[in-house]
Amino acid sequence: MYPEVLPGIEPLAEYGWSPQVAERFADSDVQGTPGRIVRAGRGSSEAVTSAGPLTVRAAGHHLCTGDWVIVREPATDGDTIGTVCAVLPRTGAIRRADASGRSEEQVLAANVDTVVVTVAADTVDLGRVERLLVLAWDSGAQPVVALTKVDLTTEPVFERVVALAPGASVVEVCALDGSGLSELRDRIHGTVVFVGVSGAGKSTLVNALCGRDIQATAPVRQGDGKGRHTTTDREMFPLGDGMTLIDTPGLRGVGMWDAGAGIAAAFPDIDDLAQHCRFTDCAHESEPGCAVRSAVEHGDLDARRVESHRKLQRENQWVTARADARLRHERTREAKVLSRAIRAYYRDR
Template sequence: MVDYDLLVPYGWTEAVASRYLPLIGDLVPARVVRMDRSECDVVTPRGPARAACPRDITGLCTGDWVGLDADGTVRQLLPRESAITRSSVSGRSVAQVLAANVDTVLICTAADGDVDLGRIERMLALAWESGAQPVVVLTKADAADDLRLDAVRTVAPGATVVAVSAAAGAGLEDLTAVLTGTVALIGPSGAGKSTLANALLGAEVFATNAVRAVDGKGRHTTVHRELRPLPGGGTLIDTPGLRGVGLFDAAEGIGRTFSDIESLAADCRFADCGHETEPGCAVRAALAEGTITERRLTSYRKLARENEWMAARSDKRLAAERERAWRTIAKQQRRQYRERGHR
């Protein structure tokens, strides 16, 4: 009989067991803690192990649950409950999964630097779309001249916003109180993600680095996504800094991020109101009253247009792939017919 106790600190629960055990047959369940191209570090009922990743198992990511065979090879990627997904940095219309089976997303931004509300909205859309609960964390609060908590709260409806100082230990209890399940940290380099991760883990697990003095920008200290158990229960995934956060099929996430604007839009006179010069526009009325800002409306439009463009591009890519597949099939059929004719 397999003993799953060693998996419990990495997120194994009765609910996870009931969901996955019927799917894997004779395979052994394991969770991916770090990816390295054709191999990955996993935790199994027997403890940590190194697993091979064959080419036919694609898209594996830190946080995934998988099935291993007796040789320690990944044979099955189990269905994800959630996934933080952005458009590929290559510019192609494909998705890149940053972390899988995440329950809480910590959106980190340095309070002592440029608190970019537009970037926070973008990452909120990413987090909401994943199916996880976002929490906006203003790090390095002890070094900030002006904590913009109220400004951040106005752009994060439905999300908790906290200020912390990992160095001073301030605000960590408030943050820990809202963490559940698997927690992933996202944000730009220099946002203090690894320092915060170490504070939550209670040990210097991840390497840290100071921001560049010349421009105040961060350096890429974390180069891998890595999962670790939290001392109070749950798990944590630290991720490399995000230079760009392209949205991929994130209509629902945008709707949750801008729920204030979408609620107003429901009261517009026309269902297809563009919120420009149309009469009876509730969004423009709120803008005139100061209920929402021009910056927020512009950000909403920008993300919505970007998401629509990516969706259209993805549809074209899929159509092109289907056409190439049919052409390949047609060529094979013609070759088979020719070969038959020579027999």
Template sequence: MVDNDLLIPYGWNEAVSDYYTPLVTPGSVPARVIRMDRGECDVASPTGPARARCSRSDSELGGLCTGDWVTLEVGTDEPTVRQLLPRRSAIMRSSVSGRSEGQVLAANVDTVLICTAADGDVDLGRIERMLALAWESNAKPVVVLTKADAAEFIPLDEVRAVAPGATAVAVSASTGAGLDVLTALLDGTVALIGPSGAGKSTLANALLGAEVFATSAVRSVDKKGRHTTVHRELRPLPTGGTLIDTPGLRGIGLWDASDGIERTFSDIESFARHCRFADCAHDSEPGCAVLAAIEVGELTQRRFDNYRKLGRENDRMLARTDKRLQAERNRAWRDISKQQRQHYRDRNSRR
């Protein structure tokens, strides 16, 4: 019988065991992806850390990603990933290539820390976009305003107003302020997302209690950060659970995030339920509760405009995906037809 005690620091627990153990095929053992590197990956296995061969990189739809649970073949000279086990959650954005496919940023995540530097421009629209990704992933989002010690003003109330259902905290990794509050919010596997310069790696090191990830200073002129983190990497937390640091996000395109948008803008959805007409477009219709909320100051025009913007973007992505799937189905039917025609030609030539 395989002893999985060495997997416990990497997120293996009773619930994970109950879910995955029946899926592990004979001749293989469970393992978790710590870091991807093209055709290979670092994994945590029942016998300790290992370097394993895998067929696809995390840049491909459905490919492996940091945080994935997999099975490894046993009894071979070189550990090889045999099977990607079903994901319980995944943070996905549209591919940076612009193609109609999704990119997994981290898998099997329980808590998403949305990091924004408090000493710079706190972009509420960007926070709303990242909240939509986090809610859609089936994980719990926490908005973290980092570098609180360097900020003249911390807009915590404004951030909380655009994050209904989520917790927002301000912390300083340098002084330790707020870290005890943040640590109490962490659950299971924690992923950090945000733009370069948001202090993700510095915060990750503070939570890990060691200088694990490289850090660099932002430009003093515009507070822009450099891409210090280039790989997604999973590490055990000293307080239990695991942490995944991710590279800075330049573009945060939505990928099938309808539910995430609805939860991010639950206040607008709540107003809309009181509109006179069920199909109200919230433009100029009489009895529109959304427009009424804007007029009396219960809802800002900026937030409503971003709600519409993200909805249109998501609709375009879904339409592109539908067209891609239809094109794939058409190609498959053409291949079948071609094979059938060739079959009939071969059959006729034998007569």
């Protein structure tokens, strides 16, 4: 139904259209124009479709930046807003627990291939880097750590970050002289999302990679070095060769959301050791024959990292249990409403 290559698809070629994506569209039986969400908003969102840019609304779908969608063009000439009829199943969605504290997930970006965990070298928080790496691994995309602002510190942070990022490359970059940029460019592919706290230098990297100032940046605050939450939308920009970059607002909190697989992928060192613990359900606390504690005692593993792993696991279990409880609660409520309706039906007969 959708041509594999370009005629009619030109605008989308810049936004990651590929034969694989074409196949995913072909699998859908919903009729309409293929498109991708380049900026998701509360009311309306911006899309690029095979016919060009289009503002769209979605009835009943929660859109997020990076989504592949099937769009119905505006019906009448005066109307400028398209309707999203379907959202293709997401691959590589990066999500966290909703910051509002409700037991809900929030998808930060969809159909992502690379997650650039952006960390300022002068304000590294090791636990936060691990947390972001869990989120990144859990998305199914390839994580890369960009250690920015290396001109602002003489501490050996690179080694520390490498030690907590097994399986991910760590690239040192400096926006002042552009060093490390081509290395970073070599390690990213497909749809690339930048995540990190405000002020980490995400937008600066997006601008540097694109070679022009498309995103506003702002100096961090004097005194506490915190960012000013300059970027407010999750927005996608074409980089050329079909690659796209998604800049995101600084993350205030990174709550675990059903991230068991992400935790295992981010901590393969601890997982490997745990295979050698005497008890299969070892919590690495006071059990005899614990290989994890033994590695810490021998100086082969950082105690901080074990504690960080435990904290993330506990949080993840807690969030999952709470979400389950909410689901159960909703089911009970539905059942009550139903039984009340049945009672009323018989009473009123």
